[in-house]
Amino acid sequence: MTRFVARYEIAVSARADAIGALLGDLAAWPLLFQRIERVEPLLERPSELLARIWAHGPSGLSDLTCRCTRPPGAQGLLLRAVVTRPPLSDLGVRWEAAPTGPAESLVAVTYEFRVIGDAPTTALRVERELARLSDWDLNSVKELAELDGVAGD
Numbered sequence: 001m002t003r004f005v006a007r008y009e010i011a012v013s014a015r016a017d018a019i020g021a022l023l024g025d026l027a028a029w030p031l032l033f034q035r036i037e038r039v040e041p042l043l044e045r046p047s048e049l050l051a052r053i054w055a056h057g058p059s060g061l062s063d064l065t066c067r068c069t070r071p072p073g074a075q076g077l078l079l080r081a082v083v084t085r086p087p088l089s090d091l092g093v094r095w096e097a098a099p100t101g102p103a104e105s106l107v108a109v110t111y112e113f114r115v116i117g118d119a120p121t122t123a124l125r126v127e128r129e130l131a132r133l134s135d136w137d138l139n140s141v142k143e144l145a146e147l148d149g150v151a152g153d
Contacts, residue, residue: 001089001114004123008134009108012097014145016105019097020075022145026051026068034140035133037061050082058129066093087122090114107141109134 012019022032026049029036035056042065043050049068054061066079076096084091092112097105111130115122 001118002123003090003112003114004127005110005112006127006130006134007108007110008131008138009106010138010142011100012105012107012142012145013103014105015103016075016097016099019105019107019141019145022141023075023077023095023097024070026053026077029053032140032144033137035136057133064091087115087117087119087126088113089116105145107138107145109137 022028025032026039026041029039033055036053037056038054040052040054041049042052047069050065051068052063052065054063062085064084065082067082069078070076071078074096075098076094079093079095081088081091090113094110094112095108096110097107100106111134113123113126113130115126
């Protein structure tokens with residue numbers, strides 16, 4: 001099966017470590033992302049969290065159970081869907097913030113996914129939807145991170 005990769009980015013006037021802290025706090029995701037309704041921790045271990053994330057998407061409100069880890073030394077979070085729904089057969093999401101200046105960062109979200117049947121037209125449809133959702137999510141991160149006190153001026 002083909003692995004598809006889609007990456008989306010936005011420049012943010014805030015420190016990468018401050019953004020990384022926002023991204024790494026799953027309990028605060030309903031405040032950070034406008035489309036996230038709820039995050040329900042299911043199992044916590046020192047190096048990972050299993051959580052159910054309730055979010056608005058193309059088919060309305062739905063949930064996704066993810067294994068969440070913070071890569072060592074990285075400003076971000078890695079999520080891997082435990083179970084996916086059609087048309088996806090696999091889904092991984094990496095959020096990261098990289099410094100581009102003293103109080104400037106590049107925030108990126110990268111999706112790695114596979115689609116059932118390996119159909120290119122299905123993958124293109126999924127990628128279009130991910131682009132729309134990513135635009136919404138990245139702008140939410142930018143808006144919150146650039147508030148006074150987070151930017152680290």
